[in-house]
Amino acid sequence: MNMEAIETPIQSLGEAKIPSPMLREDHGGIDHSFVSDDDRILINIKRTNIEAMITKGISPPAFELAGPRRKVYFDAAKLRCAIATCGGLCPGLNDIIRAIVLELHYRYGVKIIYGVRHGLEGFIPEYNHDFLDLTAQRVSDINNMGGTILGSSRGAQDIDRVVDCLEVNNIGILFMVGGDGTLMAASKIADTISQRGLKISVVGIPKTIDNDIHLVSRSFGFDTAVDVSRMAIQGAHNEAISYPNGVGLIKLMGRHSGFIAATAALAQQDANFVLIPEVDFDLDGPKGLMAALETRLASRGHAVIVAAEGAGQKFFTDVNESRDASGNIRLNDIGPFLRDTIKDHFTAKKIPINIKYIDPSYMIRSLPANANDSVFCGFLGRDAVHAGMAGKTKLVIGHWNNHFVHLPMEATAGKRKQVRPRGKLWTTVLESTGQPPLKNDHT
């Protein structure tokens, strides 16, 4: 763990002196339980570790709890806010937009909320994307739709020009929903704001359908993705069992981590091989995937393979160095590669097989959130608003040990969570698939 970054306190624009509008009778009279900055949640919660640290006089690392504060920094009557969604689609984007708008409007009384069109492009005049006016009415039904009503885009923009736009439009809080690249841009935007001496809060909501954000136990959209991946695995299984030597191959999302592939394989236990970026495997040789597949077909007559998109990148000799507009390295496509490799292998061995390849990615990420993700997104959006109203900045809203928390942006940006090869998730996948190590040098 990056202890230093975690311990960095959340930055603030200044002292929050204004009593929260949520305390006022006319905003509903709800008996809120407010949160104090001293409420911090332990990160490591094994008792022996914690006892050891405290006994040695070390304060164990902890996250600041998210939630409404009694005092706010901004005067809601004069405040303008902006929301941008960046990068790839993910179920729940509209739920988050909706929650932010409704919370700002009904809880705090903020009247002007701009929707920035197509991610960072929306700040740059040349793109001609006007701001959307986000009213409570405009957003009331958007949670039933997939995608993002703001639109998105990939790619960097000039940070100074983004801050120019915020300044010119008199924005007080900027909410940015996006992945690793977006959060790095958000971090630079916050730094530039600070250098210019402006009073603009930047609050990030980390987005990755792959669920691989460092120090965040769960990210939105992941649960929906697993839900729908199930249907693809069932389909592949039905195809596989229906044909002699039937092979069903599914590629699921997961550029650098196998959480979707591993979890979906547990949710729909028809997979016989799961391939993820974190666990190396061989194709050829006596213990490689091809040999294991042969053994499986010989004994059972069919096989289902689930591959995360980032698995097996080592097989691409012509390393693809190009990057997409978001700066992500373009991966070679493991799906068609595996399909063709398997075909060729069995053709060479004169063993007839029936292979079917399914890639459901774009159907999954464009869906509306399921119930679980909808509820989760609602909390993320509302807690982002509370953080911004309190004048906090350069932070993201995370989730850890079942609590919503504040993380300093530098604690999470540029790092990744991965499936631990000896952890409970992966060993359970190995159990449920029965797959061997797939490594020739495994002893």
Place this chain on the structure above:
Amino acid sequence: MNMEAIETPIQSLGEAKIPSPMLREDHGGIDHSFVSDDDRILINIKRTNIEAMITKGISPPAFELAGPRRKVYFDAAKLRCAIATCGGLCPGLNDIIRAIVLELHYRYGVKIIYGVRHGLEGFIPEYNHDFLDLTAQRVSDINNMGGTILGSSRGAQDIDRVVDCLEVNNIGILFMVGGDGTLMAASKIADTISQRGLKISVVGIPKTIDNDIHLVSRSFGFDTAVDVSRMAIQGAHNEAISYPNGVGLIKLMGRHSGFIAATAALAQQDANFVLIPEVDFDLDGPKGLMAALETRLASRGHAVIVAAEGAGQKFFTDVNESRDASGNIRLNDIGPFLRDTIKDHFTAKKIPINIKYIDPSYMIRSLPANANDSVFCGFLGRDAVHAGMAGKTKLVIGHWNNHFVHLPMEATAGKRKQVRPRGKLWTTVLESTGQPPLKNDHT
């Protein structure tokens, strides 16, 4: 219409002399309404046409009505039946197997029903596929699963050896569920049976998820396919509207006909262009697809394209002459071709676009049938049993003008139904998409 083939009477193994077991009290005592071979359903039902024909003394073409007969040909106590499913998966296969088994068992008292494994392979000893014993209990829940519990396969087998197998195993009725190739094989099997003087009925149930069987208004699985295609179109739409110049491209099933693409486009009216095999289109030139797409993106900022897999085959100069194991010509893949062509076109024009390609085919065909298809498959299976028990042979169970009917195999095999370019379905698609003719020589 192939009038001659239609008018060919359904072949019969001989006179049906045995009172149907359905008449017996102990088989449930249901007050069935039996069908006579004289019950025939008009094919063309426009009154002016029919009046003109009859007035001229011509008997207008009509199909024999399907359903239970008062007399049956086979003695159920001694009868053995066999069921085979062939070719690609299609929602509803298990519903049909289930209906055939339950009807034979409970209505007629047939005790021995064999499931032939993996299509025609299951008849040929070298493949070592044992018959499955299909009991009422074995099939009772299979309707909840996709695929086929019998397995399937592609490809022809020696017809004589198939008949050998039927003869050796003392089969009286063979039910074959499959596409055009299967029905042609079934036709040859029936001829060989006849030449050998055997008393084996061959009853076909036509299977094509594409819904393009000649003289059959609806085939099973099609409705489920359209249902699920909707989700793919919604996904493509959400992707398209979320990005600047977003293009969603979906390839749907339909090798020779655009029924799925056209109907799905009406069910989920987010498509801007629908491409089907029956309607020619140009890519380049002032009225071609590329120009139309440019116009659309310029005016609306996004576009959704639905392409049937058989559309645009003329664009493949290196005509692919290979055939798959079922004898179908292997089509070049229009999906990736269109995706790449569109990318190249806009790259050349320096117009940035965001294109997402979705191919849901294998996820769709491996699903269980929806309610509508389940009910439909139940009737197909039961009517196939009634036809076989009555000693009819070399026929398929069809559906026409809302009735289940008998068609001689030669009336439907080797021909195809297609979307009529000036018919109600296609002109409605044109209306709902607003797509232009996409032909440079259109006047």
Place this chain on the structure above:
Amino acid sequence: MNMEAIETPIQSLGEAKIPSPMLREDHGGIDHSFVSDDDRILINIKRTNIEAMITKGISPPAFELAGPRRKVYFDAAKLRCAIATCGGLCPGLNDIIRAIVLELHYRYGVKIIYGVRHGLEGFIPEYNHDFLDLTAQRVSDINNMGGTILGSSRGAQDIDRVVDCLEVNNIGILFMVGGDGTLMAASKIADTISQRGLKISVVGIPKTIDNDIHLVSRSFGFDTAVDVSRMAIQGAHNEAISYPNGVGLIKLMGRHSGFIAATAALAQQDANFVLIPEVDFDLDGPKGLMAALETRLASRGHAVIVAAEGAGQKFFTDVNESRDASGNIRLNDIGPFLRDTIKDHFTAKKIPINIKYIDPSYMIRSLPANANDSVFCGFLGRDAVHAGMAGKTKLVIGHWNNHFVHLPMEATAGKRKQVRPRGKLWTTVLESTGQPPLKNDHT
């Protein structure tokens, strides 16, 4: 069949003299195939019947085919239209509204389309329901929502005042979507219009989720209802098999007809008893439902019962004479009655049972249409527009022998289609459930 009413020609406001705007290049240039009033579809299509009639010189009854005409009656530029939805919710109402608006707007160029709020109430000033302006943009996404954006209501209103409203607002075509009561009101509205010498077309689209409209083979929403009823039957089955002497009881829609109950029982074949209004049954006595249920529980340990809401009304001695606002006789509730009767019976016999009662009606009728119903509703809406534009009036859009047709309102209003006790649907239900006659006097 009510031959006289069927043969009544569709009424017309006058000669259609204006070339259809669909012929004009600037309305899309689609090569429509237009329909002539001489295109009529036979109702009875058994060949022997038709040959006998024609030979005797009788023209067999036939429906006028629906679809676009080459000449229209109204000048689209000056035309105002109105749409009202009445009675209970049904999946597909919004699809129909959408199809009518888009067809009027894009095909014919009609600019002013009013949405009448809350059914007939919307015509009566005292209710203070303003018309909605229905534009193409307003309706573009409504097909994804259940219910009706216009709202609905039950109950009659003064016909003269409805016509006053049409006259004052200068309406040329009124589209009314509703059940039997609505169509009878529509019929009177058309008569009053005619008496006043006004030129207002009244086009009905029959709505009944129960699918029991006389002379209409399929009505919209029915397929969706069957689809979702499946889930209720599965739930009841799972409850039943999980407990000793488990009984699952589901009430499904069907006031006067058992189409939903019967079709759902075929779609999800877990029901052991299906009760419908068309087939009488006894509760007590040696062959009654209670005895049959005892036998079933003794032999199998569980049972599933599907009851249409109109089944078994004879058991209510205190005949409920009240009517709801739509004039429908309020039925006594068979669901709780059966639940309590079964409980009491087995309590008296000291046989412990576990009964679970499910009533999914309001969850079903408020859903969006499934794909099949969406497509169907689109055609209904568009054909209603074609009929109205042609100056036809006092008709409904029906579906018969797989074609969309025109029916005079008096042919269908006030009558009902029912499940035929000896027909294919019901005898198949008896087969698949194995249920005995449930009548003590059955021989």
Place this chain on the structure above:
Amino acid sequence: MNMEAIETPIQSLGEAKIPSPMLREDHGGIDHSFVSDDDRILINIKRTNIEAMITKGISPPAFELAGPRRKVYFDAAKLRCAIATCGGLCPGLNDIIRAIVLELHYRYGVKIIYGVRHGLEGFIPEYNHDFLDLTAQRVSDINNMGGTILGSSRGAQDIDRVVDCLEVNNIGILFMVGGDGTLMAASKIADTISQRGLKISVVGIPKTIDNDIHLVSRSFGFDTAVDVSRMAIQGAHNEAISYPNGVGLIKLMGRHSGFIAATAALAQQDANFVLIPEVDFDLDGPKGLMAALETRLASRGHAVIVAAEGAGQKFFTDVNESRDASGNIRLNDIGPFLRDTIKDHFTAKKIPINIKYIDPSYMIRSLPANANDSVFCGFLGRDAVHAGMAGKTKLVIGHWNNHFVHLPMEATAGKRKQVRPRGKLWTTVLESTGQPPLKNDHT
């Protein structure tokens, strides 16, 4: 918190001395990470609290971590296990049965696993329920079905006779899945076993779709229940908005806690009033529900009410003292009560309303688990096996702070988790519904 019970160590049958079969190469060679009994997870994780306790020399309460141990107590080759499911249905029961069987079989090599039929009844000879033989093949597909393949029942049985049965059949581990009553019975079974000096482990898996188990943050089936409740709320909303003064009323599960009602209301934000057992409300008076409903209808024309089944029990003057077979107090039915009260209120006030009542409970609890619950149930089942194999007894498998843990049975049985009226969940519901306090004495 019941500190004493929590701190009670997990009971054990004796020292686990046998190396776990999971360590053996031939059981898959997976590189498991084993768990030690010293691995304990803090319950309260606020840093200030923990620091204060430890500084004072108090060891903060913590749960034992669940998972595989290096040493086991039982010799798998000779071990017989039994599984029983008790009480009401809940999505995921079959997933748990499946996980227990597969883990015992494949990980530990246990060959004899009995399925006890219909809960505690299955132990008592008079009921004549034979044990099911649970093999890996028997359970492989059961996760796709709702209900429980073992069956269930309500009600207590003689504890001594249950233990007799375990003894006679030589059972080593008994897995019991059930609610509060079941766990209290399990606790007594464990005590009797101990008194007799037997070596039988009793492992509980707490089941409550209501998610209200004390000290367990999440229970299986809850997420699926919320998912499907969404559909009921959407239906009620569509009914409500479609009629003048439309009121949609949904009763959801939750006898003593409002977690389902509150979470579903956040997942589908169409509810205007949410009523739960934890929060008192008045019906009449100036601030009661009726007045609030009047205000809502006057201003917006429709309203949606979600009521947990345990809400408003104070309104029943004839307190229902009867209990069901499981010993639960029979609640009066708040759903019909509210429906009728609302009807009567508005009838008396001569305000016409349209109220629709939906009770989806039995449709929800009989469903298969969604993906999230399936994965969760898999872990519960496997961790139950690890606990039993290690010789632990009288414990349940819980989930806390995102970890699977062991709880002594007495820590959780007989207590309940409830929605905290000032906690994040409920205040967020109040925000999203905008509902007032509904109490006349609220200041």
